[in-house]
Amino acid sequence: MSRTRRVGRPAVLTATLVSLSALVSGCGVLGIGGEEPGDIQVYSARHYDLEDAFVAFEEETGLTVDFIYGDDAELLERLKAEGAETPADLFVTVDAGALWNAADQGELVPVRSPVLEQALPEEYRDSQDRWFGLALRARTVAYNPENVDPADFDTKDTYAGLTDPQWKGRLCMRDSTEAYTQSLVASLIDLHGRDGAKEIVQGWLDNDVEIMSNDILLLEALDAGTCDVAIVNHYYFARELEEKPDMNVELFWASQEGDGTHVNISGAGLVKASDAPAKARRLLEWLAADGQEAFVGGNHEYPVNPVVAPDEVVAGFGEFKPMPLDAEAMGSLNAEATDLLAEVGYE
Template identity: 35%
Template sequence: MNLRLPLLALALGSTALPVLAQEVNVYSHRQPELIQPLIDAFTAETGIPVNVAFVDKGMAERLVAEGDRSPADLVLTVDIARLMQVVDAGVTQPVQSDVLEANIPAEFRDPADQWFGLTARARIVYASKERVADGEVTTYEDLASEKWKGRICTRSGTNDYNVALLGAVIAHDGIEAAKTWVEGLKGNLAKKPDGGDRDQVKSIWAGECDISIGNTYYMGQMLADDEQKAWAESVRIVFPTFEDGGTHMNISGVAMTKAAPNRESALKLMEFLSSDAAQAIYAETNNEFPVKPGVARSALVQSWGEFTPDTLPLADVAAQRPAALKLMEEVNYDG
């Protein structure tokens, strides 16, 4: 019997995953092809099949609607905010694991053991090689200064990654300073926010702006694309810091659902994803930073240079999400 459901059928919204002995069912915000190498490695090691349903939107709502009948054991998300949406919906359960505690640093996991970070990504500045001098980009706070007027491109202010960054600004500098900052950032935009992080790099390549805010791993994705390679080669990665901290980090992460019909197998997958082997696969295939100390970054990621990650716990950043979203709407960032 083929235990793996066709991903296309799952993406189109099938109402149930098969619930069989010794398997794991995953609802994922991550594109299936990005996690398939990890799933294959886990199944090869344990013999436990994994069914993945790509759920781009409405994951928390879906789990609430399914309740105790949910076939999902785990959720995988691409941002701390999305993880917290699922946790806040009351559809996850705490997981106590010596393996997870040993492999994942405290700043990348929930103090209440509801969620665990699996990979890290930095929210950095892409800077034009031609029009931005070395050392010109310094702190996140400096992005609101007059010298950047008409020179910055970003995606929507209500995008999860930008909301998380603003949440970190609030946590570091306070709500009033954060409001002044985001107003200044908006005032420095070269054009109306639109598209994704890679589109902003394209705008730099096209001469529409000089710097943009984006996640590090997009550089790897652009370099691997025939059309986008020229965009990537027109910029360099710069790691800004907070005035009292380091470079803002976000995560992809995992949580176990409250319903989890295959809890034992699901825990094995969680622990595997934090292992040396899985972290190395993440590093090589997705150009992300392993969260487990001692696991090497890919050669490409290492070429971007060293930086000092911010040590602000992501739980503190996530707690500021409502305030950050309210600020983005108050200043009409996308208007």
């Protein structure tokens, strides 16, 4: 009988995360420019080394920026609840599906901008110009090279290949509550249909996958040899390498002879009810162009702007073929992905 082993959740690392209760009470606004409300209000689900980029924007433009942090779903619900009274000008997320949902529910408005059109490839922005991808993250396979021969991975469909019995008792993965897991499964539904995606997830469970609450735990388990293979976001590995350059972990670019490695985006959109749309547009354009390197560099994400090179650590991972990004599939299939995970008992 298959079983799911789950490692407990440690203390949250992102101390700047604002709880929903604080959001509702009006607390938790984090301002770079001081205690007075900033010129631009950002609702952000991205809270890794974000402030440095915005400090640079303030220094260049003289405009000040305030933040409210939460997860994608929390902040979208707040936007909807506040309606025309929201103080938000820019909505920043860490998931393409969340951006699509915000636009689909009418919370974002089109931004017609030659700067954005020139800076960002068409596949990473909304066809109606309501949202824009600003940083790319790849969710791929990491492994312990002492215990795994990379030649054993399925190069056509690496994610499905982890259902092979050779990986039984050797897998660890992220929990079902994370957008990273849900968007990956939504993409699998889009590629293989619900039944095919269910077979893949069930196959992971049949291999006694160990569920962990964050990617750092996954990488630490690989390094220690208590787990042989995991699915992680590349930038977590990059951050760990900075701390531990001798980590016994390597990346394998998934499905390079098939659909490519699953990717997602950090991105943003202009809030419909913004009372400072011109200033918010200026910030959005800056993040896509002049501020692109600062925005992605602190978190080791891949730049979406093709003229900006990835940082040295990420460049060392080599080039890879990304899976085509379908934000609509990630957004519209999110509920089905969540239901599928619950149905098979993936925690």
